[in-house]
Structures are given as structure tokens and as C-alpha cells.
Amino acid sequence: MKAVQINRFGGPEVLEAVEIPTPVPGAGQLLVRIHAIGINFADTLMRANRYAMTPPLPAILGSEAAGVVAALGPDVDGFAIGQRVAAPLFAADRMGAYAEFIAIDASLAVPLPDAVSFEQAAALLNQGLTALYLTRQAPPKGKTVMVSAAAGGVGSILVQLAKRAGARRVIAAASTSAKLDFAMSLGADAGVNYTSADWTEELRRVTEGVGPDIIYESVGGDVTGACLATLAPKGQIVIYGALNIQSFQLGVPELLGLIFKNQSLTGFAFIPLLTPADMRSGLAALFELVTRNELVVTIGGRYSLAEASKAHGALEGRGTTGKLILTP
Incomplete structure (x- = not known):
């Protein structure tokens, strides 16, 4: 064969x-x-x-x-x-x-x-099971959520499942306008391009200055750091996927933010579940x-x-x- x-x-x-x-x-x-x-x-x-x-x-x-x-x-x-x-x-x-x-x-x-x-x-x-289990690990019902890499295999399914699970708003994050248009066609309520210099300001704007309650994050590197900076008080970042293990560091400023804003940073892998x-x-x-x-x-x-x-x-x-x- x-x-x-x-x-x-x-x-x-x-x-x-x-x-x-x-x-x-x-x-x-x-x-x-x-x-x-x-x-x-x-x-x-x-x-x-x-x-x-x-x-x-x-x-x-x-x-x-x-x-x-x-x-x-x-x-x-x-x-x-x-x-x-x-x-x-x-x-x-x-x-x-x-x-x-x-x-x-x-x-x-x-x-x-x-x-x-x-x-x-x-x-x-x-990727379908990953998206499904993400919505179970961090239920989006009634919350504003952001999906990074929203046009990818997991992200495109997660946008839809988060909406079905009752998310108040779903914000798609992707690297091109075409990808954002694609995510919007699947039901995302707004989109931000994380290759733009001012994308965190745009994210704050579309979340009325509060930031997302849940961020499903798989891009890693600077994007993960920026997500921490824009997360709503009492919010949760769920980190999953192969890219996040490559280039992300958590320092004292990030830890202080998590502590004093009562935020959480959660790791996720569905296979052990x-x-x-x-x-x-x-x-x-x-x-x-x-x-x-x-x-x-x-x-x-x-x-x-x-x-x-x-x-x-x-x-x-x-x-x-x-x-x-x-x-x-």
C-alpha cells in the first residue's frame, strides 16, 4: 500500500x-x-x-x-x-x-x-472534540468570549459551538481580514486582527472597555501576553494547542494581574479527559x-x-x- x-x-x-x-x-x-x-x-x-x-x-x-x-x-x-x-x-x-x-x-x-x-x-x-470539550471546560453561556485562530480547524468549529452553548457574544481573532470575514460568516459577532498594532484597543472597544470573560487561546507568544492584558476581571484564559508551548513566558507582572483581578489561566488538553x-x-x-x-x-x-x-x-x-x- x-x-x-x-x-x-x-x-x-x-x-x-x-x-x-x-x-x-x-x-x-x-x-x-x-x-x-x-x-x-x-x-x-x-x-x-x-x-x-x-x-x-x-x-x-x-x-x-x-x-x-x-x-x-x-x-x-x-x-x-x-x-x-x-x-x-x-x-x-x-x-x-x-x-x-x-x-x-x-x-x-x-x-x-x-x-x-x-x-x-x-x-x-x-478538532471537533477539542472545540466541544473546550466549551465544557469553560462554559461560555451568558459570557463574552474570544476565539483566537478563529478561522482554523478548531476555531471555526469553536465559534459555532460557543454560540450554540449560549455565549452572549463571540469575538473572532485572526490574522487577516479574509479570515475574520470567514469567522463572521460562521456566527461570530465581531472580529479583531491580532497582527494589527492596535488590536488590543479594538478588542476593548468591541467588548465595551471590559474585555472578554473567556479567551480560548491557541496562538501563543505575544498574542497570549496581550490576551492576559485585555482579559476582563474574573475572566479566564484557556490555553490549548501545540503552538502555545513554543514561545510563551509568564512573569511577575502577568501574575500580579491575575491575582489582583481574580483571573485564571487554565491549561487544556482533551485527550486525558x-x-x-x-x-x-x-x-x-x-x-x-x-x-x-x-x-x-x-x-x-x-x-x-x-x-x-x-x-x-x-x-x-x-x-x-x-x-x-x-x-x-
């Missing part, structure tokens, strides 16, 4: 198309023929050996996929050949989705409704919203397996919206 792997760490050019044996499903496993693969920014950091976890080499990246059951291993019940399934590999701390086939434990596979496309499913596994039952119910809820046309899943780019390096370059260029997908 065709796959894309890395034999060394580096830029997008280290992603190499290879031919490897098709896996054989073992006891309790399914062989899934993959139709859509989700690309995450964490994939690019792993490729460059800049992630919290260093994968052993050679490595096939990718932690989310959707496809069709191609074969059943021994002792598998509840699945049939030809059945459509989603494969959230991250729930088992696995990679290997950049390929035509993958063998997974049947307990990991999630049935996929016919009304949800393979691409939509691949886009919702990691997952149980098999919660994962299935969460994905079922997201799939149901898509089925009812109540959640827009935006596919920002489609690439073949052979174009994986091009897809990584596009994602790192920060010019994309929605979710990038590989198709075998």
Missing part, C-alpha cells in the same frame, strides 16, 4: 511517499481502507521534532482518519465489511493515518452516519449536528498522499482556513 513517512526530522521535504505492506488485522481489529485523513498542526511539529512527544523513526504521521472496513480480524463483533467508520487514532496515542490502510482495534472505531462525509468526519475527530464512552457520545453529538445542517465543517484544502509535503507547507504558512485533508 501507499503511505507517507518520515525517516528524519526536518521541513516538509522529509515527508516521503513509500510502498509498504498492507497491515493484516489481528484479533479484535479492523482493517480500514482510508478515504480521508485529517492534518493537524501537531503533525508539522512532530515532523520537525518540535513537539512534546518525539516519534521513533521511521514514522508515519497522522492521528485521525475515516474510511470503510475492508477486513475483520478474529473475534470482532458489531462491525461489517463495507461499513463506514471514523478512526480517532489519537484516543489510543497512535499515529499512522498517512496511508491507504490502517489496522485499528475495533473498540477505537466509531460508526459513521451516511449523511456525514469522510472528509467531514476526519475534520471533526481531533476522554473515556471511550465520552468519545463516542461526543462524536455522535457532532455528527448529529452536521446531519441536521447545524454545524458547518469547512474543508480548506484537499491534497493527495503524494502532496503531503505541500499540505504541510500550506498549514505552516498560516494562510489556510478550516481543515486540510489528505486523500489516498
